[in-house]
Amino acid sequence: MNMLQLERMKNDNGFIAALDQSGGSTPKALAIYGIPKEAYANETEMFALVHEMRSRIMKSPAFTKERILAAILFEKTMDLKVDEKYSGDYLWDVKGIVPILKVDKGLLEVANGVQLMKPIPDLDALLTRAKERHIFGTKMRSVIKEANQIGIKAIVDQQFEIAKAIVAAGFVPILEPEVDIHAPNKKEAEAMLKQEIIEHLKTLDADCQIMFKLTIPEVDNFYEEIMADPNVVRIVALSGGYSRAESNEKLAKNHNLIASFSRALTEGLNVNQSEKEFDNLLDKSIQSIYDASIK
Template identity: 75%
Template sequence: MNMVQLERMKNDKGFIAALDQSGGSTPKALGLYGIAKETYTDESEMIQLMHEMRSRIMESPAFTKERILAAILFEKTMDLKVAGKYSADYLWENKGILSILKVDKGLLDLQDGVQLMKPIPKLDELLVRAKDRHIFGTKMRSVIKEANEVGIKAIVDQQFEIGAVISAAGFIPILEPEVDIHTPNKEVAEAILKKELIEHLKNLDPTYQVMLKVTIPDIDNFYEELMNYPNVVRVVALSGGYPREEANEKLKKNHNLIASFSRALTEGLNVNQSDEAFNHMLDQSIQSIYEASI
């Protein structure tokens, strides 16, 4: 564990940029960026176009450590280069920004009102590669769609179980039990989730440190209690499909909850923009999310 990076994540101001769109969400992300499906012929070409978009964001003068703590990367991004360096090395050496690796392989079908993570084959091998690529932490996502106690308990159990493996390998895992913003009785689902998270945190080995990534709650400061546990490095929030302005307004009402936005970060960026227009739009987005996070 890089203690300089850990202290930065614990104490510095800023937010996390989520640049980890995977195979399923990449076509939509590219479409919003102005690249239609008809313009690429296969997955490798699609991934290359996505990496060019991510590289343009990472290399932008707006993308700085003063406002951004870390970037979440897709697995293939970890193995690709930005300005001649592997992505994580570029981010840390050139920008002072930490790298976090998305490790989940997607979601299972809905059961008990939730979508658990699919099995993660060869996780140990992936973590060895991540260490070689100088990755700081990991992220894995599950989704809650109903206020179902059995399902939510299963999600939290799975997140902490896999997180323990990741922690033992020397990384800070981000556990992401997302509550879908369209969940009926969302407040009830969030109450069940917080209860399960606290049960795990109360009994956690003190050497096992985690970050938690949650949907912005309906009740302001609802997750503030989680921030007081010594095992919790940081609690961050996903935008969940809210437009950037709405996500920012909701985030501002939650003290010490910082952003880990994806769609809200890249909203308004377009492949056909000049560098000046692109950097200006990105700078405005980053500033608004930063202000909401502090």
């Protein structure tokens, strides 16, 4: 583990940029960016186009360590290069931004009101590659659709089980048990989730360092108790389908909760914009998210 990166994640101001759209969400991300499905013939061409988009973001003069702590990368992005450097090395060596890798393989069908992660059979091999690519941490997402105690316990059990293996391999995992913003009983689901997390934190060794990526809660500052736990490096918030304005407004009400936005970060960016237009819009987006993250 890179201790300089760990101290940065613990103590510095800023937020995490989520650049980790997977195969399932990439067509939508490209369409929003102005590239329709007709522009690519297969998955290889699709991922090449999305890497161009991500590279444009990473290389922008607006994308700097003064406001961005880390960036979450998709597996294919980790293995591709930006200006002749692997993406993780470009982020850290050139930009001073900590590289994090999405490791989950997507979601299972809904059961007991939640979507667990699909199995990750190649996790050990993926972590070995991630170490070669100088990745600091990982991220894995599951989704809570309703306040179902059995389902929520299953999600937290799974997240912690895999997180312990990731910690043992030398990384800081981000656990992401997302509560769907459209859940009819979101507040109750968050209460169940919080209690499960608190119980599971008691099972960690003293030197185990983890992070959480959580939906902005219905009750302001709801996760302060978890933030104070010595095993927790940081809690970051996902935008979850809220617009950037909504996400920032809700985030700013939660002290020490910082952003890890994807759609809200790239909202408004377009492949046809000039470099000046693109950089100016990205700069305003980053500044607004940074401001909400340091309230």
